[in-house]
Amino acid sequence: MLTPCLPSGFTQEEDERAQRALLDAYLADTGTWDLGLWYYSPMTLAFTDHLDARLIVYDCMDELSAFKNAPPQLTERETRLMRHADVVFTGGQSLYESKRRFHHNVHAFPSSVDVAHFAKAREPLSEPDDQTPIPRPRLGFYGVLDERFDAALIGAVAAARPDWQFVMLGPVAKIGPADLPHAPNIHYLGQKSYDDLPRYLAGWDVALMPFAINEATRFISPTKTPEYLAAGRPVVSTPIADVVSRYGESGVVRIAGDAVSFERAIESALDDGRDRAAFIGRVEAVLAGTSWDNTCAAMLAEVKKCAS
Incomplete structure (x- = not known):
């Protein structure tokens, strides 16, 4: 896992430019270009949308645009992410019913438990x-x-x-x-x-x-x-x-x-x-039958269908 360390006082735009530069430098240093991108938030498109990925997953756990103080760019970025994603996962049935209108390959995976x-x-x-x-x-x-x-x-x-x-x-x-x-x-x-x-x-x-x-x-x-x-x-x-x-x-x-x-x-x-x-x-x-292992296996099966 990579955690960017950024100076305090940056604007959102400066944060995003810095994260793009850090990510590009890391990929160049490691020679990692065969990419799959797994998104939990559309906001990270700001520093990843230029990457050439052979698989894009949007793991949508919440309707983030409905949260208090949601970034104004979120809705537009989610529209772009839905357009490019190969598969969309949702964290529940209600969210599935909402997102299935905007993508052809959406699957509901309600919360599981250890x-x-x-x-x-x-x-x-x-x-x-x-x-x-x-x-x-x-x-x-x-x-x-x-x-x-x-x-x-x-x-x-x-x-x-x-x-x-x-x-x-x-x-x-x-x-x-x-x-x-x-x-x-x-x-x-x-x-x-x-x-x-x-x-x-x-x-x-x-x-x-x-x-x-x-x-x-x-x-x-x-x-x-x-x-x-x-x-x-x-x-x-x-x-x-x-x-x-x-x-x-x-x-x-x-x-x-x-x-x-x-x-x-x-x-x-x-x-x-x-x-x-x-x-x-x-x-x-x-x-009965509820476990993160089962959920992960089902999600992986959908990812493999997209990658095949």
Whole structure:
């Protein structure tokens, strides 16, 4: 993996010119010209669109143009990337339905999970120091706290149930501390490493997905859904389209659209968690055959079709 180190204070245009020069120099030094390009963001076209690649993959995980403070060039660059890509992958069904209109070779690959990693949370694990003092029941969320996070929803439920503790893991981005709900039973513990997530999950009674319903969440397919489930935690989510379509009838994810119904769904999820063996059995049926190995193999098969 190459990570460019650039001077601070560059404009976006200067950043892009510098990255193009660095990449060209690296390719020239190594004599690497038989290229396949795999894009996660159309913005990187700025320093790669001159390269002659025999295969171009666009791995589209989100509708980035709908995010807060999205670069104005993003839509135009995505149009160009779709025109040149050999295959397009999407991170969920809703995104697939959107992108298939613009390309002849689009495939949906909803979020998968490393079951073995998250299943560690099903067993007793040492409690993280910053979570130990927090009473039970604990209702947890991990992820970026940004415009996709329904702050009002969490604030309302926390106010209605001061006996519940809300544990929030993750960085704050594109919103300020004043935009987040604050109460004695809401605990912001900051960003945690992927390796540490099972230790936190092991101490939660219910896992939450309190996403706002807005343009930024219209096409998301949260990776945390199968991760929470693999950890053996009942899930309560707002009605994100891909969550509803994939897990709404699963019996392990409860869907609720407002504060009152979200509170009731959490109560039901707490009941679900009391019979852990039965719940784990339902989870394993839902996650059967779900793994990143299977996803990678299916994606590789599509790439090979394009390369043949």
